[in-house]
Structures are given as structure tokens and as C-alpha cells.
Amino acid sequence: MNLGNLQQLQFISLQINQLTNDPSMRELSFxxxxxxxxxxxxVQIGGNxxxxxxxKFLGxxxxxxxxxxxxxxxxxxxxxxxTNFSNLRNLGWLSLGYNKLIGTIPPDLGNLRKLQMLKLDNNNIDGIIPTSLCNLENMFIISLSQNQLSGEVPSxxxxxxxxxxxxxxxxxxxxxIPPTFWRNKDISVVNLSSNFLNGSLAxxxxxxRSLQILHLSGNRFSGQIPSTIGQLQNLVILSLSMNMLDRPIPKSFEDLVSLEYLDLSRNKLSGMIPMSLRNLEHLMYFNVSYNGLMGEIPDGGPFVNFTAESFMGNPALCGASRFHVMQCRVSSPKRPKKKRVVTFVLASVASGVAMTSIFIVWLLKYRKRSRELPLVDTFVQVHMRISYHDIxxxxxxxxxxxLIGRGSLGLVYKGTLADGKVVAIKVFNAEMQHAFRSFDVECQVLRSIRHRNLVKVISSCANFDYKVLVLEYMPNESLDRWLHSPDxxxxxxxxxxxxxxxxxxMxxxxxxxxxxxxxxxxxxxxxLLDGxxxxxxSDFGISKLLTAETLIAHTKTLGTIGYMAPEYGSExxxxxxxxxxxxxILLMETLTRKSPVDDLFVGDFTLKKWICQSLPNRMVDVVDINLFSLDDENFMSKESFKSIMELAFECTNDLPHERISMEDVNVRLKKILTQFLQNVMTN
Structure with missing residues (x-):
């Protein structure tokens, strides 16, 4: 069928399929x-x-x-x-993110007076940001993240x-950042992180005053944090980490009554942490590590939920023992020796500057690693507020x-919020210390990631006695149920x-x-499987966050027996x-319907060895027998099955450096799926 014959067509969506272009054509021929x-x-054609x-005719x-x-x-x-995109005079939304575009942003895009959304993020676009974009009076969203854009931030x-x-x-x-940049009183999200911006904050x-998210981390800002920041009373997320900001934390932070996330780590901040911050009742994440702060860490309010990681790298801090700092000298008015304090501060400042330099080098080297990602927003999202009473x-x-789930760290309930939304509510076991640690890890991971194939966090609720995550509800339960339930x-x-x-x-x-x-x-x-x-x-309770400098870490926390790599269990x-x-291992289990912890597998006899013994001549012994009960045209060829198992074996090499990457795994699996579907259609 020729789509061009649909003369009355007004809307077409072909998103998130496996569509490809005619290989002989350099342009999108259809x-x-x-x-x-x-x-x-x-026209919606994303995710192909x-x-x-x-x-070139598009405009x-x-x-x-x-x-x-x-x-x-x-x-x-x-x-x-x-360049002739600028001729699309009625264009309102233009989204070309997560592609391989090169060249510069055409200045003539500034002629699209009806444009409301421009998303060119995650490409290889270079050059400067055209000031003509400022002419777009109806513009609502501009996203140019993760490119090679240089020059100035247009004032x-x-x-x-x-x-x-x-x-x-x-x-x-x-x-x-020029002072005129802050003229817009209604802007709600500003993300300028991971650049080389400098100077002071105006x-x-x-x-x-409408700002809800302000992300300026990973730059070279210096000087003090402006006291006027307290006027941003709608601010929910503030990240100023990995800069060179100095002087004390402004007392005006106490006016940030909506604040939930505050990261001031890896700067040169000095002085004391304002005691008034314990009155910020919505604050869930707080990090001032690797600065030159001194004095007592506030206790009470949200600070009862923070851990030692929030304060490390500030040797002159004192407070509760759980923060791993020295005890405050409450009974004696005598102040610490000046020389010692100065030494502590200088050491912390040097550490902060060094880490900032390392981060910038890493940023240039690793920023462009992942390109073909699904339609995602990788910036920290604002979660809805839900109280314990609501839960x-x-x-x-x-x-x-x-009750829909039970694990070693707690329980999972199905719940309905006041607006009728059905959710999954994960309640961590208050009697287990490592369960609360698992909650902290899961929050740390989930607040910084977002992807269509990761379970979405709707909110969290925590105090000293309980910790709860509110997640999207997955009506089709887990893959485990589908593989190992007879019905x-x-x-x-x-x-x-x-x-x-x-x-x-992954x-x-x-x-x-x-x-x-x-x-x-x-x-x-x-x-988990959605509708x-x-x-x-799901379940990031024992996950680890690594940077480019620490791509290998060590742990004493075990995963699940049968799925662990050799180096994980032994070292x-x-x-x-x-x-x-x-x-x-998961790939093998999915196609054989045999668990790696099945009673069949004892000692050195594993799921992998069982499959190796049966291939290639006795495929029927390892493949889920129910697949063979289908008609031949609905079962993949022997060659296709072999390619899947070869992929699984490449993933499970005993030596880590001989295993392929998840990027290569994803590409190979998509090709196998495409070939299988083509075979089904042909037959």
C-alpha cells in the first residue's frame, strides 16, 4: 500500500516498532x-x-x-x-532526540513562530546555540542536552x-550565566549541568520564582551561593554539586519550603550547616559531602533519615555517631584549634577541586557512549507527594x-490512591537494618534514571520508623510467574x-x-510485565552506582545463587x-523454562552445562517442550535457536573481559527477533 494515496490522512503513528529504511536509500524514503x-x-515515527x-523536501x-x-x-x-524545516510555518512540536544528527542548529528555526517544543538532545550537533531561538514567543520546551554545542548560554x-x-x-x-537569563519568572525547569560554565551565580x-528544578552541577561556578535563592519557594530539586562554590551555605535556604532534593557536594563551602534546614519537612535527599564545613550536623526533622554518605569529606563536622563524624563538645565552650580546622578545610577543598577536575575529564571522554536509547527523559523527575495516611x-x-508480593526485605501491596490511580506499594521491613539501607540505595538509583523498561517510581514516604516506595502497578506480574506457573x-x-x-x-x-x-x-x-x-x-535494592573511574567495585552483599558470575561469588x-x-543465565532460563536453582543442578552441574551437553543435536531436550507443541511455522528455525544460545554463552564466559557488552547483546537480540518474525510472515 502506498501511504501517499491516503489523501485525507491527518495523523500517522508508527512509533516503537522494528521498522527499517530501504538499505539502498540514503534518505527516509517512505x-x-x-x-x-x-x-x-x-507524523510520529520515533523508536524505529x-x-x-x-x-530535503520536508520543508x-x-x-x-x-x-x-x-x-x-x-x-x-x-x-x-x-534547513528548510523553517518553512513548516505551522510546526508546533519538533522532536529529533536520540539520533545521530551532525552539523549545526539552523538559525532559521527561529522563524517557526508557532513552535512550542524543540527536542534535539542526544545527538552529535555542534556549533553555537542560535540566538534566533529566543524569537519563539510560544516556545514551551527546549532540550539540546548531550550534544557538542559550544560558546555561550544566550542571555x-x-x-x-x-x-x-x-x-x-x-x-x-x-x-x-548572564543576569538577564533569570528574567523569566515562569520557567520551571533549568538544566545546565555538565558543561564548563564559570563565574558567579547572579x-x-x-x-x-516558578523554578521547580535547577540543575547546575558539574561546572566551574565560583563565589558564594546567592542569598536570593531563598526566594525560589517552589524549588523541589536543587543540584549545585561539583563546582567551586565557597563561603557558607546561605541562611535563606530555610525559605525553600518545597525542597525535596539538595546536592551541594564537592564544592568549597565553609562554615556551619544552618540548623534551620531541619525545618524543611519535605527534604528527602541531602548531600554536602566533600566540602570544608564545620560544626554540628543538625538533628531532627528530615536529618533523622540521612546517612553518613551525606557528610563525608568534612572532617571538621561533628554530630551523632551514625554520621561517622567526631562527637560535638557540648559541655566545653572551648573552640577547636584554628590551625587544625584550617588544615581540615584545606584538605577538603583540595579533594573537592581534584574530584571536579576528574569529573570534567571523564565527562569529555564518556558522555557520548549511549545513543540509541528509547524515548526517555533522563533528568531527575519531580514525584507526586503522598503521605503515610494516603498509603x-x-x-x-x-x-x-x-498483598501481592513478599520478599526478604519487606512486602508489596496493591493500592489505590485518592485520584483512583492503582499503584504498587513496597514497604521495607523496619526490623531489618539492611532493609532500610536497601531503601536508601533504591531511592538513590531510581531518582537519577528513567526509561520505558524500568519500573517507574511515583513517590516515596519515609521517616525513622518506616520507609515506603510507591511504584507503578504491573498487572501481569513477574516473568518468574509466566515461566514457572503451570497455568x-x-x-x-x-x-x-x-x-x-x-x-x-540494561x-x-x-x-x-x-x-x-x-x-x-x-x-x-x-x-515485571505491564498491561x-x-x-x-525492578528491585534496585542491592544495586551499585559506579563512575567512569570506578567501573569495578567490591561488595559483601550477595545476589541470587544461580545467577551470580564466578568473580562475584568468589571475590x-x-x-x-x-x-x-x-x-x-536469564536468557537460557527464558527459553528452556528451567531455573538455574532447579534440583537437577547440583555441584558443578549447572544450567549452562546442561544446555551445552544437549546442543546442537538434541535441541528438543533443552527447549521448553510447549514451544514444540505449536505449528512448525510458529517455531523458530534450528539456526535461530542456536544463535540465541550462542549469545547466551557469550554472556556467560567465565572471564569477565571475554563477555560482550549489553549494547551488543541488545543489537543481536533485535536482529534475531526481526529475523524470526520475518520467517513467521514468510511461512
Whole structure:
């Protein structure tokens, strides 16, 4: 069928499929036929595998009058942004993020007076940010993150009163932030992190009173934090970490009554932590590590939930023993010797500067690792506020009838919020210290990641006595139920799609954001299925956050026997290669329906060895027999099955350096799935 014959077509969505372009064509050929649809308003083609450039005709012909929305993120689109995009006079949304675009941003995009959203993030675009974008009076969202943009932050970005979200993070911008930048009183999200911005933060920052998220970490800002920051009373997330800010924390922080997340770590801050911060009742995350702070750590209020990690690298701090700092001298008015304090402060400052330098080097080297990611927003999200009363009411006081899961660290309930939204409520066991530690780890991981194949956090609720995570509800339960319950069955297509989903999530965790996340406990019970059978990875309770400098760590926390890589069990070594090993075991289990902890496997006789003994001639002995009960045309060929098992074996090599990466796993699995579906269609 020729799509161009659909003369009345107004909306087309082909998002998140396995569509490819004609390999003989350098441009997206099917868009050419769509140009005949003179009433077409919306084109959504994101999440495919086109790997071609955009046709030059896009800004001409019928579309120059009709097209209002063009969404083409995560397609492997190459080449430049066509300059004649500026002819699409009615264009409102333009989304080309997570592609392979090069070149510069055409200044003529500033002529698109109806443009409301411009997303060009996660490409290879360079050059400066055109000031013509400031002419867009209806602009609501601008996202240019993770490119190679250089030069200055345009001061005129303070002009468009309609602008609500601006993300320029992870570029090579080198300038100060001009005072006029803060002229917009209605902007709610500003992310300028991971650049080379310098100078001081202007007092005019206090003008942007609608700000909810302000992310300026990983730059070279110096001087004091402006006292006017206290005027930002809607601020929920504030990150100023990894800069060179000095002097005391302003007392005006006590006015940030909505604040939930505050990161001031790795600066040169001095003086005391204001006691009034304990009155910030919504504060859930607080980090002032690696500064030159001194004096008593506040106790009470939200500080009862913070751990030693929030204060490390400040030797002159004192307070409760759980913070791993010296005890305060309450009974004696005698002050510490000045010389000792100065030594402590200088040591902390030197440490902070060194870590900042290391971060900048790492940023330049590793920022561009992951390109083909699903349609995600990797910036920290603002969660809805839910009280313990809401949770108790939503679960009918934690009635056992609503209990849907039970683990070593706590219970999971199905709940209904006041707005009717059904959620999963994970209640951590208050009697187990490592359960509360697991809650802290899970919060730390989940606050910094977001992906369509990761279970979404809706909110959290915590005090000294309880810790609760509110998660999206997954009506189709876990992969474990589908593999090992006699009344459930997944056909081969479903199993392969689940594995592709999991591989996509793991690829993202290993390289899709500033930190490398090692899951450490990948197994079927931690893979949940939503209403559309889309798989999502869950349970980050023993995960590890690694930086580019520490891609291997050690732990005493064990994962699940049967899924652990050899180096994890014997030496406690943690790296992404351990997750790759777990995925290989998971792949074997999914296709054989045999658990690695089955009674069959004793001593050195493992699931992997059992499969090795049976392949290639006795495939029927290891493949789930239910798959063979289907018609031949619905069961993949012997060659395809062999390629899946070869992939699983490459994941489970005994030596970590011989295992492939999750990025390669994801590519291979998608090819296997595509080939299988083509075989089914052909037969």
C-alpha cells in the first residue's frame, strides 16, 4: 500500500516498532510518499531503526502548510537538520532526540513562530546555540542536552515568557550565566549541568520564582551561593554539586519550603550547616559531602533519615555517631584549634577541586557512549507527594487481601490512591537494618534514571520508623510467574520481546546517564510485565552506582545463587560484566523454562552445562517442550535457536573481559527477533 494515496490522512503513528529504511536509500524514503498527504498534521515515527537522513523536501510542498507535529526521536537518523524545516510555518512540536544528527542548529528555526517544543538532545550537533531561538514567543520546551554545542548560554533565553523547560546539559558551553537569563519568572525547569560554565551565580537568580528544578552541577561556578535563592519557594530539586562554590551555605535556604532534593557536594563551602534546614519537612535527599564545613550536623526533622554518605569529606563536622563524624563538645565552650580546622578545610577543598577536575575529564571522554536509547527523559523527575495516611488508606490499612508480593526485605501491596490511580506499594521491613539501607540505595538509583523498561517510581514516604516506595502497578506480574506457573504460557515471540525489553533497560543502566548502574540481582522475579506485556526491570535494592573511574567495585552483599558470575561469588567483584552474565543465565532460563536453582543442578552441574551437553543435536531436550507443541511455522528455525544460545554463552564466559557488552547483546537480540518474525510472515 502506498501511504501517499491516503489523501485525507491527518495523523500517522508508527512509533516503537522494528521498522527499517530501504538499505539502498540514503534518505527516509517512505516520507517521500507521505508528502502527498496535504492534510497531514502529525507524523510520529520515533523508536524505529531507520538509520538514514531526513529528506530535503520536508520543508516544502504540502507539509509547509499542514504539518504541526514531527516526532522522530530514537531512529538512528543521520546527517544534518534540513534547513528548510523553517518553512513548516505551522510546526508546533519538533522532536529529533536520540539520533545521530551532525552539523549545526539552523538559525532559521527561529522563524517557526508557532513552535512550542524543540527536542534535539542526544545527538552529535555542534556549533553555537542560535540566538534566533529566543524569537519563539510560544516556545514551551527546549532540550539540546548531550550534544557538542559550544560558546555561550544566550542571555536572551530570559526573554520568551512562555518558556517553561530549558535543558542544555552535557555540552561544551563555556561562559557565565548572564543576569538577564533569570528574567523569566515562569520557567520551571533549568538544566545546565555538565558543561564548563564559570563565574558567579547572579543575585537575579531569585527572580525565577516558578523554578521547580535547577540543575547546575558539574561546572566551574565560583563565589558564594546567592542569598536570593531563598526566594525560589517552589524549588523541589536543587543540584549545585561539583563546582567551586565557597563561603557558607546561605541562611535563606530555610525559605525553600518545597525542597525535596539538595546536592551541594564537592564544592568549597565553609562554615556551619544552618540548623534551620531541619525545618524543611519535605527534604528527602541531602548531600554536602566533600566540602570544608564545620560544626554540628543538625538533628531532627528530615536529618533523622540521612546517612553518613551525606557528610563525608568534612572532617571538621561533628554530630551523632551514625554520621561517622567526631562527637560535638557540648559541655566545653572551648573552640577547636584554628590551625587544625584550617588544615581540615584545606584538605577538603583540595579533594573537592581534584574530584571536579576528574569529573570534567571523564565527562569529555564518556558522555557520548549511549545513543540509541528509547524515548526517555533522563533528568531527575519531580514525584507526586503522598503521605503515610494516603498509603494506609489506599491499601485498606495494609490488608492482606491487597498483598501481592513478599520478599526478604519487606512486602508489596496493591493500592489505590485518592485520584483512583492503582499503584504498587513496597514497604521495607523496619526490623531489618539492611532493609532500610536497601531503601536508601533504591531511592538513590531510581531518582537519577528513567526509561520505558524500568519500573517507574511515583513517590516515596519515609521517616525513622518506616520507609515506603510507591511504584507503578504491573498487572501481569513477574516473568518468574509466566515461566514457572503451570497455568501461564508465553510464546516465543513474547519471550524474545521480553528479552529485548530487558536488554534495552540494561544497556541504558550501563551507559545511559552520568552514572553506571550495576543491578546485581537480575532474575525473572525482578522483571515485571505491564498491561501490554512490556517488560520492566525492578528491585534496585542491592544495586551499585559506579563512575567512569570506578567501573569495578567490591561488595559483601550477595545476589541470587544461580545467577551470580564466578568473580562475584568468589571475590565480591562488581562490574557491568556481572550483569551481562546474569542476563545470559536469564536468557537460557527464558527459553528452556528451567531455573538455574532447579534440583537437577547440583555441584558443578549447572544450567549452562546442561544446555551445552544437549546442543546442537538434541535441541528438543533443552527447549521448553510447549514451544514444540505449536505449528512448525510458529517455531523458530534450528539456526535461530542456536544463535540465541550462542549469545547466551557469550554472556556467560567465565572471564569477565571475554563477555560482550549489553549494547551488543541488545543489537543481536533485535536482529534475531526481526529475523524470526520475518520467517513467521514468510511461512
Amino acid at each position: 516520507l517521500t510518499s507521505l508528502s502527498n498527504c496535504k492534510y497531514l498534521k502529525t 531503526q531507520f538509520n538514514a537522513s531526513l529528506p 516544502s510542498g504540502n507539509w509547509s502548510f499542514s504539518l504541526e507535529n514531527f516526532i522522530a526521536a530514537n531512529n538512528g537518523i543521520t546527517g544534518n537538520i534540513p 536572551c533565553f530570559g526573554n520568551p515568557s512562555s518558556l517553561r523547560e530549558l535543558s542544555l546539559d552535557s555540552n561544551v558551553l563555556i561562559s557565565s 543575585l537575579e537568580m531569585g527572580n525565577s 494506609a488508606q489506599g491499601t485498606n490499612n495494609f490488608d492482606e487481601a491487597n 501461564k504460557f508465553l510464546d516465543l515471540t513474547q519471550r524474545l520481546k521480553v528479552m529485548v525489553d530487558v536488554a534495552s533497560a 544497556e541504558y543502566l550501563h551507559g545511559g546517564h552520568l552514572f553506571v548502574v550495576v543491578h546485581c540481582d537480575l532474575k525473572p522475579s525482578n522483571i 501490554d506485556m512490556v517488560a520492566k526491570v 565480591g567483584k562488581i562490574s557491568t560484566k556481572g550483569d551481562v552474565y546474569r542476563f545470559g
